[in-house]
Amino acid sequence: MSIESAQPQVAIVLCTYNGEQHIREQLDSLVNQTWPIVVLVFDDASSDSTLTYLDAYKGKLDLRVTSNTNNLGYVANFESGIEQALSEGFDYIALCDQDDKWHPERIAKGMRLMLNKEKQQSAQSAVLAHSDLRMIDQNGDCIHPSFFQYRHYEINQARNLATVLGQNGVMGNTVLINRALAELSLPFPKQLHVHDYWLAVLAELHGIRLLVNDQMVDYRIHQANASNSDNSIKFGIRRALDKKSWRGFINRDYRLPFKEDERLNVVNTLLDPPAHIPAPDEQQKQLLIVFKSYLTFGASRWSILQSMMKAGFFRKGLAHKLRLSFSTLFTRRYER
Numbered sequence: 001m002s003i004e005s006a007q008p009q010v011a012i013v014l015c016t017y018n019g020e021q022h023i024r025e026q027l028d029s030l031v032n033q034t035w036p037i038v039v040l041v042f043d044d045a046s047s048d049s050t051l052t053y054l055d056a057y058k059g060k061l062d063l064r065v066t067s068n069t070n071n072l073g074y075v076a077n078f079e080s081g082i083e084q085a086l087s088e089g090f091d092y093i094a095l096c097d098q099d100d101k102w103h104p105e106r107i108a109k110g111m112r113l114m115l116n117k118e119k120q121q122s123a124q125s126a127v128l129a130h131s132d133l134r135m136i137d138q139n140g141d142c143i144h145p146s147f148f149q150y151r152h153y154e155i156n157q158a159r160n161l162a163t164v165l166g167q168n169g170v171m172g173n174t175v176l177i178n179r180a181l182a183e184l185s186l187p188f189p190k191q192l193h194v195h196d197y198w199l200a201v202l203a204e205l206h207g208i209r210l211l212v213n214d215q216m217v218d219y220r221i222h223q224a225n226a227s228n229s230d231n232s233i234k235f236g237i238r239r240a241l242d243k244k245s246w247r248g249f250i251n252r253d254y255r256l257p258f259k260e261d262e263r264l265n266v267v268n269t270l271l272d273p274p275a276h277i278p279a280p281d282e283q284q285k286q287l288l289i290v291f292k293s294y295l296t297f298g299a300s301r302w303s304i305l306q307s308m309m310k311a312g313f314f315r316k317g318l319a320h321k322l323r324l325s326f327s328t329l330f331t332r333r334y335e336r
Helices: 021-033 050-056 075-088 106-120 147-151 161-165 181-187 195-206 237-240 243-250 264-271 282-296 301-311 316-328
Strands: 012-016 037-043 063-067 094-096 127-136 143-146 176-178 209-220
Touching: 012 021, 012 075, 012 106, 021 050, 021 094, 037 050, 037 075, 037 181, 050 063, 063 316, 075 094, 075 181, 075 195, 094 106, 094 181, 106 127, 106 176, 127 147, 127 181, 143 147, 161 176, 161 209, 161 282, 176 181, 181 195, 195 209, 195 264, 264 282
Parallel strands: 012 037, 012 094, 037 063, 127 209
Antiparallel strands: 094 176, 127 143, 127 176
């Protein structure tokens, strides 16, 4: 039997919370997927009409709804969803936000890469597939054709732990994982800031990360975004003249990349992993130690800056490196 004809079902873990405004567009895009899917919805105690809209799609999708009694928060809700998908026997899981729109081949392109890689390696290999995104506004109009380009992410198909630990670029609403990676990821570390970061770093360290070279999701930027809102996504002159940025510059209150995202919990977990997660090899360990030193300011600022630059945690480009160098050396925001 060919890979294409097998088409194993993919569990879509869709986490919802007061999503009535855009949930129908996302559900319509799931209806149009070209690969067999089952939609496992985990509603996080919505108080609006989200559940009513979900009920209306039960005849169009194989859709199963779990309603949380109490609000868990989106990270814990996705953790619970992945655990439930595994318990129901699914070997492939895709993560889904309530307010985006998927392109019809979102699952199919990821699964083709996934199944081919498993055929080459092993079904026991931990695999994650992800893609770029197209940015849209609240009305569905395109505001940027590529999220990677907008964020200046340098992530590509090549394995690069420093890039994934730092810049990253693996967005949860594009993620597809197999059973091996899902099992490796549970339970999530405590105080995890975002679930996609944990999954991406695990795949880079102990598995395989695959990149679909296309924009497979329309990523809606609006006020209620859990991660990137329309307050944080700024363009052109609006970004340059942001008052908060100027206040920070005057007061030497420079916010450094990665330091305030609670990534330290992930790094500590990987340096001293639980029994089901392999220990890092020596090269991986040294990168983790360099990154931890930066997160904690555990050495002189000049030494930290040199190590981070040499290891490739920061983006390329002279202007970016000069700005980061100045900020790291002179910020008053952090105490060692």
